[in-house]
Amino acid sequence: MTRASVIVDKDFVLSDLDRRVFGQFAEHMGRCIYGGIYEPGHPTADEDGFRQDVIELVKELGCTIVRYPGGNMLSGYNWEDGIGPKDKRPRRLELSRFVTETNQMGTDEFIKWCRKTGIEPMLATNVASRDLNGAWGHVEYCNIRGGTTMSDRRRANGFEEPHNVKFWCVGNEPDGRWQIAQKTAREYGRIVAEAAKIIKWIDKDIVVAASASSNRNMSHYGDWERVVLENAFDYIDFLAPHTYFKNNPDTMEFFANIDLMDAYIKETVAMCDAVAAQKRSPKRIMLSFDEWNIAARWKYEDKFAKKGEWPEVLPLIEDVYTVEDALLIGGAMQTLINNGDRVKAACFAQLINVIAPIMTQDNGPAWRQTIFWPLSLASRYGRGRIMRQTVSSEYTTTKAAADIPYLVSTVLHQEEEGQTVVFALNRNLHEPMDLTVALKGLGATRILATHEIANADLKATNTRDNPDNIRPGTITDVALEGETLSARLKPASWNVIVVN
Ligand code: AHR
Numbered sequence: 001m002t003r004a005s006v007i008v009d010k011d012f013v014l015s016d017l018d019r020r021v022f023g024q025f026a027e028h029m030g031r032c033i034y035g036g037i038y039e040p041g042h043p044t045a046d047e048d049g050f051r052q053d054v055i056e057l058v059k060e061l062g063c064t065i066v067r068y069p070g071g072n073m074l075s076g077y078n079w080e081d082g083i084g085p086k087d088k089r090p091r092r093l094e095l096s097r098f099v100t101e102t103n104q105m106g107t108d109e110f111i112k113w114c115r116k117t118g119i120e121p122m123l124a125t126n127v128a129s130r131d132l133n134g135a136w137g138h139v140e141y142c143n144i145r146g147g148t149t150m151s152d153r154r155r156a157n158g159f160e161e162p163h164n165v166k167f168w169c170v171g172n173e174p175d176g177r178w179q180i181a182q183k184t185a186r187e188y189g190r191i192v193a194e195a196a197k198i199i200k201w202i203d204k205d206i207v208v209a210a211s212a213s214s215n216r217n218m219s220h221y222g223d224w225e226r227v228v229l230e231n232a233f234d235y236i237d238f239l240a241p242h243t244y245f246k247n248n249p250d251t252m253e254f255f256a257n258i259d260l261m262d263a264y265i266k267e268t269v270a271m272c273d274a275v276a277a278q279k280r281s282p283k284r285i286m287l288s289f290d291e292w293n294i295a296a297r298w299k300y301e302d303k304f305a306k307k308g309e310w311p312e313v314l315p316l317i318e319d320v321y322t323v324e325d326a327l328l329i330g331g332a333m334q335t336l337i338n339n340g341d342r343v344k345a346a347c348f349a350q351l352i353n354v355i356a357p358i359m360t361q362d363n364g365p366a367w368r369q370t371i372f373w374p375l376s377l378a379s380r381y382g383r384g385r386i387m388r389q390t391v392s393s394e395y396t397t398t399k400a401a402a403d404i405p406y407l408v409s410t411v412l413h414q415e416e417e418g419q420t421v422v423f424a425l426n427r428n429l430h431e432p433m434d435l436t437v438a439l440k441g442l443g444a445t446r447i448l449a450t451h452e453i454a455n456a457d458l459k460a461t462n463t464r465d466n467p468d469n470i471r472p473g474t475i476t477d478v479a480l481e482g483e484t485l486s487a488r489l490k491p492a493s494w495n496v497i498v499v500n
Helices: 052-061 072-076 107-117 132-143 149-156 185-202 223-232 251-255 257-278 323-338 372-381
Strands: 002-009 013-016 023-025 065-068 092-094 099-101 120-125 167-170 207-211 238-240 242-245 286-294 343-349 358-360 366-368 385-387 390-393 395-398 402-405 407-414 419-426 433-440 447-453 478-481 484-489 493-499
Touching: 002 407, 023 286, 052 107, 052 358, 052 366, 052 372, 065 343, 072 092, 107 120, 107 132, 120 132, 132 149, 132 185, 167 185, 167 286, 185 207, 185 223, 207 223, 223 238, 223 257, 238 257, 242 257, 251 257, 251 323, 251 395, 257 286, 257 323, 286 323, 323 343, 323 372, 323 407, 323 419, 323 447, 323 493, 372 419, 372 447, 372 493, 390 407, 407 433, 419 433, 419 484, 447 478, 447 484, 484 493
Parallel strands: 002 433, 023 065, 023 343, 065 120, 120 167, 167 207, 207 238, 238 286, 242 286, 286 343
Antiparallel strands: 002 390, 013 385, 092 099, 358 366, 385 407, 395 402, 407 419, 419 493, 433 484, 447 493, 478 484
């Protein structure tokens, strides 16, 4: 048995939770768009070619905002190719994956899909293979009501009302040698500053995200953030880090990715605030963690078609996730929430088929991977105030992140509903955890619901033929006495307890 305790008090609040942390990323990559979102001819496809079975699962996932269209493909993308009559749209070489982009889905279809699905769009605009005119036209096309060539093009394409996209990303991973038109920090810092400036001149209500280093292991990590911020601080609202957790045969080392992500967030916030201090500025740059996931089974060559073949659709990195992966994703989601005073948006990468919680078969069914469950439960219950916590937990030692506590906990209070939600990951692989949570002044009187993700086989998966192998259960041993919640959490389990 391992023990852990948490104390929260009504008066000690970190921040309100921004529900844009339950975002997702949908790239023109593999079968995320073609065969995932868009498959005309599929038995569930609607008049726009959108798979309804997928829309239902995306709604159940509880996704709030979706970043589109890339990703690495963004750096060679002409958004104008994806508007207007579909039979006139150009076919282009897509140089980030050596495939052919048919442009059958583009900005207008994406916005339509978002509206049908109840999701806020987050658009990324290309400043790699294009100059600022591309970004200018993109924003003008989307957000100006009419009376200019670009906005009237949108109206002529059947969209009388502006798309009103309020969250824009400028570029993608511009520091990577794998990127079309890779840039130095100064080159990118200047471009993102000028792009953000004109984007906001077109629509003052837009918020702009700039790319952080592609990951925490880039050799220029830290310098990149400083130089980009020194150039663009006055114009941008968000810095956008990415992380793909590496697999590790040692499960505790794998789980230490949660602590590494926490450190990554805190370091990036410190870099933003250091530049604010240099400038004597009260402005605070927020984080949009706009790509995060496990990249456990990627092989470098799996990300591309063979050079010279240029297929239209190429299934890529359709990883099958395990229970162990679901536990890590649950804990990482908590880390984003626990840093919610500065993490105001996040996009799980990616939404469908490509390292995704939702899988589809062409002309066949759609199903939920194991990682679907922590993401959807976190969104279902994730709202309100993030409580500050005093946590006490036994530790274990890892190579990746030194001492790590077995418990990862999160407490949210929803005052209007009189409801409090506890997310708790027990990282002890062998022992149950006796957890107590002192909910001081939160008015809890009864347990409303519990959910538990656990399985004796940490490598168990959901597949097309066995899609419900892993589903959440409930916690059997849980009680509320006075203001103290107590629960016995299974070894290696991710848990939700709701009280009111
Ligand atoms: O999500 C897959 C790829 O990972 C994205 O295109 C890129 O931004 C990142 O390197």
